[in-house]
Amino acid sequence: MVGADRVGPEDWRAALAAVPVGSTPLVRLTRLVPEGAGEVWLKLESGNPTGSYKDRLALAIIGGALERGDVAPGDRLVEYTGGSTGTALAHVAAKVGLHFTAVSSDAFAPVKLRSMAAYGAEVIIEPSHGEGITPELIARVRDRAYALATEPGSWYADQFGNADIRPGYAPMGTEIAEALDGRLDVLCAGVGTGGALMGAVDGLESEGCRPDVVALEPTESPLLTTGTGGSHRVEGIAVGFVPPFLDRDRVPEVRTVDQSDALAMCRRLAAEEGLLCGPSTGLNVVAAIRLAVERGEGSVVATFGVDAGAKYLDGDLFA
Ligand SMILES: Cc1ncc(COP(=O)(O)O)c(C=O)c1O
Known part of the structure; x- marks a missing residue:
């Protein structure tokens, strides 16, 4: 760590400004999306310094x-x-x-x-x-x-209630709006605290983009859809309590995705799209493709590539 006695406001402001966070790529999934479906875009957050949003x-x-x-x-x-x-x-x-x-x-x-x-x-x-x-x-x-x-x-730090979190994620939304020129029909994502999803919605809206927003949870832990949680393997989401940042007035729809479908999607993303992602991203992509199929050709759906898959290589996800 930098010697604390040598770190004044100019130093920490400069250090924070130099952290290369954000401006991540938005990539279109090409091979996994069936013909006749809408476009599916993945905001690939693994390029951030520690590999996640x-x-x-x-x-x-x-x-x-x-x-x-x-x-x-x-x-x-x-x-x-x-x-x-x-x-x-x-x-x-x-x-x-x-x-x-x-x-x-x-x-x-x-x-x-x-x-x-x-x-x-x-x-x-x-x-x-x-x-x-x-x-x-x-x-x-x-x-x-x-x-x-x-x-x-x-x-x-209060990751479950800190008021700086939602604005911190807003650029994720503005970056998506800019990359798609405001053409976005649906944003969907699995929620832990709900901070990333709601912050991105704020950013999209600040750019005049108001997509339908769908929150996701594993079928094995359907707290938001049925009121009862359960144990599951999709790390980071469905943490056993109502996501503190999730605004149900703005996000009335919640869908479930089977964790086996989410894990299988991780393997397909790696092998067919060349994208090594973790389970919550697999879950996001399953739902995004389903929404793009429902909405049909000409529609645009986006979701988050939350983190890099490398940290899951030790388990059986890709085995
Ligand atoms: C891997 C992973 N996916 C998804 C999420 C959910 O993000 P949020 O808490 O912003 O809803 C988290 C949060 O810890 C996570 O670690």
């Missing part, structure tokens, strides 16, 4: 906190996280001389825990005792983070 969130959270003086270089940022968000926060924290403590668990993928540590984060592990990701574990991890965040010089 969470880099936009990290820049927004940390930039906002520094500008307001909620934190200063040398202070500690605390969050509970299993992976992508923590890696993105660890990366930006290192750039601006903040310490970052991630409270996590051995229930999450080791590669994600290692990447947070590689960026200099302190990673505190709450043991899962072989029980997997349970509500009890999540509550324990969360309470540990809350307790650490009350210590002097510490600040809770």
